[in-house]
Amino acid sequence: MILVLDTATRTPVVALAQADGTLAGERRWPSLHRHDEELLLKLDELLTEVGATRADLKAVVVGTGPGSFTGLRIGLATAKTIAYALSLPIVGVSSSLAMAAAAATPEENEVVVTLPAGASDRYVHRIKVGDGHAAEKQAPKLVGDSNVGVDDIAVDMENAPAKARERGEKAVAGLAGALARLGAERLAGGQSDDVAQLVPAYVALPRGIAKAAAEMEWSPDLR
Numbered sequence: 001m002i003l004v005l006d007t008a009t010r011t012p013v014v015a016l017a018q019a020d021g022t023l024a025g026e027r028r029w030p031s032l033h034r035h036d037e038e039l040l041l042k043l044d045e046l047l048t049e050v051g052a053t054r055a056d057l058k059a060v061v062v063g064t065g066p067g068s069f070t071g072l073r074i075g076l077a078t079a080k081t082i083a084y085a086l087s088l089p090i091v092g093v094s095s096s097l098a099m100a101a102a103a104a105t106p107e108e109n110e111v112v113v114t115l116p117a118g119a120s121d122r123y124v125h126r127i128k129v130g131d132g133h134a135a136e137k138q139a140p141k142l143v144g145d146s147n148v149g150v151d152d153i154a155v156d157m158e159n160a161p162a163k164a165r166e167r168g169e170k171a172v173a174g175l176a177g178a179l180a181r182l183g184a185e186r187l188a189g190g191q192s193d194d195v196a197q198l199v200p201a202y203v204a205l206p207r208g209i210a211k212a213a214a215e216m217e218w219s220p221d222l223r
Contacts, residue, residue: 001050013172015027017061059183060090063095072201101132103174109129113171116203120144124140126138155171156168
């Protein structure tokens with residue numbers, strides 16, 4: 001089975017999937033800033049539910065963000081530790097690309113995923129979509145306001161228009177399946193990431209180090 005993890009949003013995801021990306025089971029829950037307390041517990045619950053053990057895990061797919069500093073750090077650390085300890089291949093998939101694939105309608109060929117980035121900024125990612133796939137159309141950026149379009153896929157943004165928030169909820173609900181599908185495609189093609197080099201994409205840096213962002217290849221200042 002493939003283990004799927006994502007902690008990019010306020011709703012962490014733990015899922016198990018078959019080799020072709022078909023979901024066997026998943027857990028989603030409000031994090032309440034307790035990712036570290038619950039990830040492994042939810043995984044063990046899920047393994048029991050589907051009648052499997054950690055020995056049945058054959059690969060790890062992890063959402064790389066964008067997302068909050070602490071949430072992503074915990075999710076990536078957990079996924080990488082499991083992959084390293086069990087000698088499993090690991091694949092990192094952009095969480096925003098997966099959310100776009102999950103929430104786009106068949107008629108759309110482009111969507112915009114927006115997430116909060118600190119108190120007033122927002123993260124904006126313009127993405128090409130089609131046939132359940134997603135690819136970056138425009139490099140992501142941080143925008144110094146909180147205005148969100150009605151047709152955006154707005155995740156964790158309470159002040160966004162209702163339609164945008166509904167699309168964000170759909171994106172989170174389908175995130176596990178999209179990550180599993182996109183990750184399984186890479187694994188089937190013989191692709192995987194170096195566990196030591198796989199890093200997250202943050203929407204905002206911790207206090208005190210924002211000025212050093214330009215020196216951090218793993219967390220650039222998108223402005």
